[in-house]
Amino acid sequence: xxxxxxxxxxxxxxxxxxxxxxxxxxxxxxxxxxxxxxxxxxxxxxxxxxxxxxxxxxxxxxxxxxxxxxxxxxxxxxxxxxxxxxxxxxxxxxxxxxxxxxxxxxxxxxxxxxxxxxxxxxxxxxxxxxxxxxxxxxxxxxxxxxxxxxxxxxxxxxxxxxxxxxxxxxxxxxxxxxxxxxxxxxxxxxxxxxxxxxxxxxxxxxxxxxxxxxxxxxxxxxxxxxxxxxxxxxxxxxxxxxxxxxxxxxxxxxxxxxxxxxxxxxxxxxxxxxxxxxxxxxxxxxxxxxxxxxxxxxxxxxxxxxxxxxxxxxxxxxxxxxxxxxxxxxxxxxxxxxxxxxxxxxxxxxxxxxxxxxxxxxxxxxxxxxxxxxxxxxxxxxxxxxxxxxxxxxxxxxxxxxxxxxxxxxxxxxxxxxxxxxxxxxxxxxxxxxxxxxxxxxxxxxxxxxxxxxxxxxxxxxxxxxxxxxxxxxxxxxxxxxxxxxxxxxxxxxxxxxxxxxxxxxxxxxxxxxxxxxxxxxxxxxxxxxxxxxxxxxxxxxxxxxxxxxxxxxxxxxxxxxxxxxxxxxxxxxxxxxxxxxxxxxxxxxxxxxxxxxxxxxxxxxxxxxxxxxxxxxxxxxxxxxxxxxxxxxxxxxxxxxxxxxxxxxxxxxxxxxxxxxxxxxxxxxxxxxxxxxxxxxxxxxxxxxxxxxxxxxxxxxxxxxxxxxxxxxxxxxxxxxxxxxxxxxxxxxxxxxxxxxxxxxxxxxxxxxxxxxxxxx
Numbered sequence: 001x002x003x004x005x006x007x008x009x010x011x012x013x014x015x016x017x018x019x020x021x022x023x024x025x026x027x028x029x030x031x032x033x034x035x036x037x038x039x040x041x042x043x044x045x046x047x048x049x050x051x052x053x054x055x056x057x058x059x060x061x062x063x064x065x066x067x068x069x070x071x072x073x074x075x076x077x078x079x080x081x082x083x084x085x086x087x088x089x090x091x092x093x094x095x096x097x098x099x100x101x102x103x104x105x106x107x108x109x110x111x112x113x114x115x116x117x118x119x120x121x122x123x124x125x126x127x128x129x130x131x132x133x134x135x136x137x138x139x140x141x142x143x144x145x146x147x148x149x150x151x152x153x154x155x156x157x158x159x160x161x162x163x164x165x166x167x168x169x170x171x172x173x174x175x176x177x178x179x180x181x182x183x184x185x186x187x188x189x190x191x192x193x194x195x196x197x198x199x200x201x202x203x204x205x206x207x208x209x210x211x212x213x214x215x216x217x218x219x220x221x222x223x224x225x226x227x228x229x230x231x232x233x234x235x236x237x238x239x240x241x242x243x244x245x246x247x248x249x250x251x252x253x254x255x256x257x258x259x260x261x262x263x264x265x266x267x268x269x270x271x272x273x274x275x276x277x278x279x280x281x282x283x284x285x286x287x288x289x290x291x292x293x294x295x296x297x298x299x300x301x302x303x304x305x306x307x308x309x310x311x312x313x314x315x316x317x318x319x320x321x322x323x324x325x326x327x328x329x330x331x332x333x334x335x336x337x338x339x340x341x342x343x344x345x346x347x348x349x350x351x352x353x354x355x356x357x358x359x360x361x362x363x364x365x366x367x368x369x370x371x372x373x374x375x376x377x378x379x380x381x382x383x384x385x386x387x388x389x390x391x392x393x394x395x396x397x398x399x400x401x402x403x404x405x406x407x408x409x410x411x412x413x414x415x416x417x418x419x420x421x422x423x424x425x426x427x428x429x430x431x432x433x434x435x436x437x438x439x440x441x442x443x444x445x446x447x448x449x450x451x452x453x454x455x456x457x458x459x460x461x462x463x464x465x466x467x468x469x470x471x472x473x474x475x476x477x478x479x480x481x482x483x484x485x486x487x488x489x490x491x492x493x494x495x496x497x498x499x500x501x502x503x504x505x506x507x508x509x510x511x512x513x514x515x516x517x518x519x520x521x522x523x524x525x526x527x528x529x530x531x532x533x534x535x536x537x538x539x540x541x542x543x544x545x546x547x548x549x550x551x552x553x554x555x556x557x558x559x560x561x562x563x564x565x566x567x568x569x570x571x572x573x574x575x576x577x578x579x580x581x582x583x584x585x586x587x588x589x590x591x592x593x594x595x596x597x598x599x600x601x602x603x604x605x606x607x608x609x610x611x612x613x614x615x616x617x618x619x620x621x622x623x624x625x626x627x628x629x630x631x632x633x634x635x636x637x638x639x640x641x642x643x644x645x646x647x648x649x650x651x652x653x654x655x656x657x658x659x660x661x662x663x664x665x666x667x668x669x670x671x672x673x674x675x676x677x678x679x680x681x682x683x684x685x686x687x688x689x690x691x692x693x694x695x696x697x698x699x700x701x702x703x704x705x706x707x708x709x710x711x712x713x714x715x716x717x718x719x720x721x722x723x724x725x726x727x728x729x730x731x732x733x734x735x736x737x738x739x740x741x742x743x744x745x746x747x748x749x750x751x752x753x754x755x756x757x758x759x760x761x762x
Contacts, residue, residue: 079184083175086188090171090195093529094164094205099156100532103678104207106643107536107690108142109159110674111135112207114683115146116154122146124298126307127670128683130662132697135670136311136320136690138294140248141209154681159207166211167204170218171195174429174436177222180229181397182440189514190436194428198524198540199366203425206533209250210425216246217257218429221400224261228396231271233279240283244290251325253426254291256411260403268399270391295321308696310670310689315696329417350419357413358424365469365545367424367431369521371409372461374431377438378402380454384441397437405430421539421546443510446498455513456495462517463488470520476542480523488516535642536671643675644715650750651679654713658682665752666702667715668692668731676715685711688731695730702734706755714738716751 071080103109107127111134115122118129125139126132135142144162152158171194175187194200203210223239226232239261246254262280269276298306298317312320351362359368378398385395408426412419438458445451463485470481494501494509501509524541539546654676658664664682667673673686687702688694697705705711716739743757 075179075184079179082188083172083179083184083191086175086191086195087168087172090191091164091168093195093525094167094201095161096529097532098160098164098205101160101205101534102156102532103643104156104160104534105536105538106534106674106678107670108135108145108207108209110670110677110684111139111142112145112149112159113154113678113681115139115142116149121307124307127310127674127686128663128677130683130685131307132663132683132685133308133670133689133694134310136324137209137250138248138317140245140294141212141250144212145207154678160205163204163207163211166215167195167200170204170215170429173215173218173222174433177218177225178397178433178436181225181393182437186436186440188436189439190432193370193435193518194432196518196522196525197367197369197425197428197432198521198528199422199425200428201525201528202366202533202538202540203422205529206422206538208422210422212249213246213253214425214429216242216249217254217404217426220246220257221261221404221430221433224265225393225397225400227265227279228269228391228393228400231269231275231279233282236265236279236283237286240286241290244287244292247287247291248294251321252329253423256408256426257404260407261400264396264399264403268390268392268396308689308694310686310694310696313695329419330411330415331417350417353414353416355413358409358427359465361472362546363421363424365472365524365541366421366539367427369466369469369524370431370435370462370517371427372465373458373517374405374434374438376454376458376461377442378405378434380442380451380458381434381438384445384451394441398434401430401433401437405434420537422537439514446495452495452498455498456492459488459492459495459513459517462513463492466517466520470523473542473544476527476544477523480519484516484519487512487519491516643671643678644750646675646679647748647750649747650676650752653745653747653752654684655680655682658712660709661712662705662710663712665713665715666705666711668717668735672715672717684715687734688729692731693729697734698730699733699737703737709756711755713745714742714753714755716753 069080069084070077071083111121111125111127114126114129114131118126118131120126121129121131122143123139124131125134125137125142127135144166145159148158148162149155171191174194175184175191177187178190179187200214203214220239220242223235223242227235227239243254243258265280266273266276269279271279295317298309303315308315309317309320311324313323351357352360357363358371381398382395382402385392385398388395405427408430412423412427439455442451442455442458446455466488467481467485470477470484491509491511491513494505495513498506498509524545527542528540654664658680662683663685664680665673665676666685666687667676668687669692670686670690673684677684685697685705687697689696702711714735716735738753738755741758742753742755743759745752745754
């Protein structure tokens, strides 16, 4: 391989000892001696090096736009334009048809709406502006969306564009991380792989917390690698700050990559051992401050004057963090969840667990397209740098990105609690980084027989695995799998003999291998951006690409009881009706099919009758009769994972005199309440939180709210606790008390109870 002269006295890793400066991004693994076998790499014409003019040498300063377009003087002229084109293409791809998803996950959209109306709701992440209960996560991921809605008004675009910008930013950070050490080509490859990963295209267009989490985790790895360059404390402190804010996005998932990164820095940083541990301590302190300030305020705030902490059983964020959102996700013991807190023992009620989970029919098509190649290239990169000194930055980069990949994949593979396919977006930046690094370093070392064979092996693995994934949806572009297989194998054959080929044929073989590897995920990504996604469980790719339906996996639904509807394609047992949700850009909220399964072929179809584009909802368990939804029936009520179909008459009923009440209505389950809140723009209390199983409010508290005239209507159905839940649950007791004591009002297929009109018997 060709490198610039190494000005250090050591190993070419950027340091010759503690604190020595790096000679630049092109000095890589010079300490690794070239083996004696294999012909040398062909000498390809290189772009002439144009040294940058020294400051003050008489050359006038370049205009800002010229500098922005040209980039760094040491980079090839094509590097910065190509990078800007990559960012623009990512933005255009992710913005395409964005409003088709409407309010996406109405659970979080309702909290965004509340935060745009009330600063208190903004701070706590409340589901309604009257601050009855919060979402079951910390609120950091809601803040950018809530600020956008405050500025631009409530609409699908105002909610989802911040997520798109996070996706573009993640691509940019990944490029910057790889360009410094491996060159712009590695950064471009990694950025393109990330942008075209199906689950990334899904989640950077959706309003769950995972988009912000993925961005901050990428920033964390970038900062750690910058710290490894020269042992600078500031970069490790910045990494701690990034992890702290990531904790405020999705709690303990942010900590998954900390063990490998901490060990890496403790061993490989180019400073003394004492300073390394001191820096790690400072980073940990920065993390605690960045993430702990909000936790401290919430825990110290009087419970009587703040919203109930959704997802907890004792109104405690710490309990939520270490229970339902923490250890419960690992061992399956999640009190208050849809699994009822049973689980445990690694039984994997939310799909099959095990070493192959990332490759199976539930998860594989979301993330694993280039995972086999990434693993091969990771091993190759570590072999290539095996004899380098401790502080070698190339090896450190492979260990940083590869460690984050392996640690996260390992936890995802064996966690027995709630697990959704879209969680795997966290792996996308790590896979992309390893592919970008591995491909470029092996290409530079292609004169070694083992390097060219390894490149060919990675190309073959990508082609073969792409064929397998595409064959799982045999009705979707059936010709593509053969192009991927034949093209990938042809390109791999060319890579084996790359040293015997001329420049053009060598580049053609590499291009063909790359095209074959990325063709499958690109097709699934295009299918993803061409389809609206809404509800709580969404998947990327065409219908049938993923088959997990909830506890039990395999498309089986909860405990074998709930059939799955096709993801945004077919509705199981009913027709979805996407209607205007109120406000600007109302979403296709649908939901008449009740409790959704996941990505199984349904036996109905989807029709859109309004909103932005067709009602792209998931179907599932019928709610008792036509027009009824949710687990408990309840006319027009939403299911556990989907919102309700709010008609114009129901909207008018709840909106009338709503200003006279603290809450226009109360409903069991957050998805149910969220749909009515988004449609009316008025606060709707979510009894029992997301699942309807949180003990908030108690029956006594609810009675007092009714006596004080704070709630106008009770909406029938919804959640686990209403109708379909255990009779002893708080929400069931509230539902029973309401139905026995207040006047029933039917509007179309929706059923309400007027809490200002007690029945004569009561």
